[in-house]
Amino acid sequence: MPGPFELVIILAIVILIFGGKRLKNLGSDLGGAIKGFKSSVKEAETEEEETIAVEVEVEETDDHNEAEIEASDDTSEENSEK
Numbered sequence: 001m002p003g004p005f006e007l008v009i010i011l012a013i014v015i016l017i018f019g020g021k022r023l024k025n026l027g028s029d030l031g032g033a034i035k036g037f038k039s040s041v042k043e044a045e046t047e048e049e050e051t052i053a054v055e056v057e058v059e060e061t062d063d064h065n066e067a068e069i070e071a072s073d074d075t076s077e078e079n080s081e082k
Contacts, residue, residue, distance in 0.1 A: 002010070015023065 018026070
């Protein structure tokens with residue numbers, strides 16, 4: 001790991017190569033890219049949560065429908081026994 005003196009030298013070389021104005025633009029572009037990445041991750045997580053919620057809702061509906069079918073089958077068996 002470079003020490004503080006080495007980091008200062010590296011920073012000075014980078015400023016000489018790219019220039020101050022270009023580094024400022026590069027920094028803002030990098031910040032925008034990070035912000036876009038974070039929003040995409042949040043959007044994907046929200047979409048995944050919504051998908052899971054829909055799947056749970058569908059399963060609950062299926063369970064409810066199966067219970068109704070079983071109840072109606074029990075009723076028809078009782079009626080046929082009489």
